[in-house]
Amino acid sequence: EADIYQTPRYLVIGTGKKITLECSQTMGHDKMYWYQQDPGMELHLIHYSYGVNSTEKGDLSSESTVSRIRTEHFPLTLESARPSHTSQYLCASSEDSYNEQFFGPGTRLTVL
Amino acid sequence: DQQVKQNSPSLSVQEGRISILNCDYTNSMFDYFLWYKKYPAEGPTFLISISSIKDKNEDGRFTVFLNKSAKHLSLHIVPSQPGDSAVYFCAAHMRFGAGTRLTVKP
Numbered sequence: 001e002a003d004i005y006q007t008p009r010y011l012v013i014g015t016g017k018k019i020t021l022e023c024s025q026t027m028g029h030d031k032m033y034w035y036q037q038d039p040g041m042e043l044h045l046i047h048y049s050y051g052v053n054s055t056e057k058g059d060l061s062s063e064s065t066v067s068r069i070r071t072e073h074f075p076l077t078l079e080s081a082r083p084s085h086t087s088q089y090l091c092a093s094s095e096d097s098y099n100e101q102f103f104g105p106g107t108r109l110t111v112l
Numbered sequence: 113d114q115q116v117k118q119n120s121p122s123l124s125v126q127e128g129r130i131s132i133l134n135c136d137y138t139n140s141m142f143d144y145f146l147w148y149k150k151y152p153a154e155g156p157t158f159l160i161s162i163s164s165i166k167d168k169n170e171d172g173r174f175t176v177f178l179n180k181s182a183k184h185l186s187l188h189i190v191p192s193q194p195g196d197s198a199v200y201f202c203a204a205h206m207r208f209g210a211g212t213r214l215t216v217k218p
């Protein structure tokens with residue numbers, strides 16, 4: 001059974017606030033990913049990690065940052081949120097980069 | 113640079129008929145392809161995959177076909193059921209298409 005969690009599920013905040021989106025998985029996967037998705041659009045890879053202390057930027061330029069201090073935890077931080085950051089953020093993990101990814105339920109972020 | 117493309121944003125079929133969802137890719141280095149299914153307010157879930165050494169993979173009602181020379185793959189669902197109504201994403205190496213919303217009418 002896949003267990004990957006994201007909190008919060010929904011977040012509405014004002015411009016300029018610092019936020020952290022949490023993602024945790026209990027499957028012991030080394031690979032973790034963050035995607036950004038707008039309605040009707042493809043999932044854009046914004047960050048990924050191949051293991052502890054490893055983080056890389058994805059295809060889509062993002063002002064967010066990530067950290068990977070523990071295998072199970074891959075939080076995403078926005079230092080100063082803007083309305084252009086309004087989107088859905090999906091976290092995923094996998095055994096390796098070719099295997100299926102297991103996704104969390106997503107965080108829908110709205111920045112006013 | 114959109115390396116995985118799903119050009120049909122939506123598809124509607126009658127229950128019991130075949131659903132065919134299409135996907136094109138541009139990167140010839142891709143050698144493993146996956147299909148995911150997504151319901152509203154949930155993350156995508158893995159459905160079926162295919163390696164580039166095969167041209168077909170079947171799992172129950174779901175079959176994926178791969179045409180490497182055309183850089184094209186398709187997902188066939190037979191017979192389609194109302195519970196199959198969801199958004200379907202094609203993916204390869206961390207790149208996802210925009211999805212196709214399938215509606216199966218009773």
